[in-house]
Amino acid sequence: MKLIIENLSKTYPNGVQALKNINLTIEKGMFGLLGPNGAGKSTLMRTLATLQEPDQGSIYLGAIDVLKEKLDVRKTLGYLPQEFGVYPRVNAEMLLDHLAVLKGITNRKERNELVEALLHKTNLYNDRKKNLGGYSGGMKQRFGIAQALLNNPKLIIVDEPTAGLDPAERNRFLNLLSELGENTIVILSTHIVDDVKELCTDMAILNQGEVMLRGNPLQVLDDIQGKIWKKIITKEELPEYKQNFQVISDKRVSGRPEIHVYSTTQPAEGFVSIEPDLEDVYFSIINAPEPKTVTQDNEIVCAN
Numbered sequence: 001m002k003l004i005i006e007n008l009s010k011t012y013p014n015g016v017q018a019l020k021n022i023n024l025t026i027e028k029g030m031f032g033l034l035g036p037n038g039a040g041k042s043t044l045m046r047t048l049a050t051l052q053e054p055d056q057g058s059i060y061l062g063a064i065d066v067l068k069e070k071l072d073v074r075k076t077l078g079y080l081p082q083e084f085g086v087y088p089r090v091n092a093e094m095l096l097d098h099l100a101v102l103k104g105i106t107n108r109k110e111r112n113e114l115v116e117a118l119l120h121k122t123n124l125y126n127d128r129k130k131n132l133g134g135y136s137g138g139m140k141q142r143f144g145i146a147q148a149l150l151n152n153p154k155l156i157i158v159d160e161p162t163a164g165l166d167p168a169e170r171n172r173f174l175n176l177l178s179e180l181g182e183n184t185i186v187i188l189s190t191h192i193v194d195d196v197k198e199l200c201t202d203m204a205i206l207n208q209g210e211v212m213l214r215g216n217p218l219q220v221l222d223d224i225q226g227k228i229w230k231k232i233i234t235k236e237e238l239p240e241y242k243q244n245f246q247v248i249s250d251k252r253v254s255g256r257p258e259i260h261v262y263s264t265t266q267p268a269e270g271f272v273s274i275e276p277d278l279e280d281v282y283f284s285i286i287n288a289p290e291p292k293t294v295t296q297d298n299e300i301v302c303a304n
């Protein structure tokens with residue numbers, strides 16, 4: 001089953017164009033939707049989850065017309081929103097059981113088995129009698145996944161799930177998602193490059209409502225091989241370098257700025273070619289002075 005998004009656009013009543021003609025085909029596996037805050041990720045996720053309407057475009061999940069056959073989508077969708085609220089005074093097992101009833105699983109034996117299996121899958125079984133109010137951020141997120149899996153979904157959407165998780169919880173959570181990606185389409189929306197780097201088989205970078213880059217993380221890395229250069233400069237030199245070179249990022253190394261520059265040839269003396277990582281891909285898209293577009297074969301090119 002494929003998810004096919006075509007010409008999807010959305011402008012909010014305040015004039016913000018959150019999605020501009022989005023085209024994406026997403027297959028089974030883990031898909032990373034990467035973009036800075038305000039890029040339009042949540043708007044896209046909520047639209048896919050049938051919670052809001054676009055102005056134009058179409059979305060198909062297999063044969064289901066997502067924008068028209070909302071109930072059919074909801075039957076096969078698992079959604080973990082950015083703000084996932086839980087009832088703090090109820091324990092995980094009870095709430096999961098209750099949500100299973102709401103999802104139409106009325107046979108008690110079947111429900112008990114399912115709830116138990118999901119608590120095991122999300123590693124919450126030993127904490128199943130604890131009230132959700134006492135759960136850590138990571139446990140709450142795993143509970144969110146457990147509830148999203150109640151209807152055995154074919155499409156799982158998780159919106160910014162790792163924000164606020166400590167490294168161990170984040171790992172556990174991402175491993176759980178990646179297991180799910182073996183049989184389903186999992187869309188992980190995030191502004192954290194590492195989330196995508198580690199697990200996704202396919203990705204897109206969204207910025208200002210547009211898909212700026214699309215491809216497999218290894219392939220997009222391959223495309224910028226030999227084009228990222230670094231140099232350590234002084235703080236005072238930074239504005240000048242930003243003006244003269246395509247500086248995609250700067251960070252402090254031992255208190256001095258280390259800049260990364262995008263260039264097909266050595267930008268100037270003192271620049272050293274480096275092995276790019278996905279963050280360089282991301283910043284070359286997000287911080288490019290000139291607008292960049294993507295060719296058919298996913299090579300990054302400048303629009304002018």
Ligand code: ADP
Pocket residue numbers: 012013014016017018035036037038039040041042043044
């Ligand atoms: P992201 O999830 O990538 O941070 P969003 O989809 O939340 O991006 O937002 C995209 C843009 O749309 C932002 O400029 C945001 O301020 C705007 N936006 C989001 N929701 C609304 C809304 N309900 N009304 C008006 N503007 C909105």
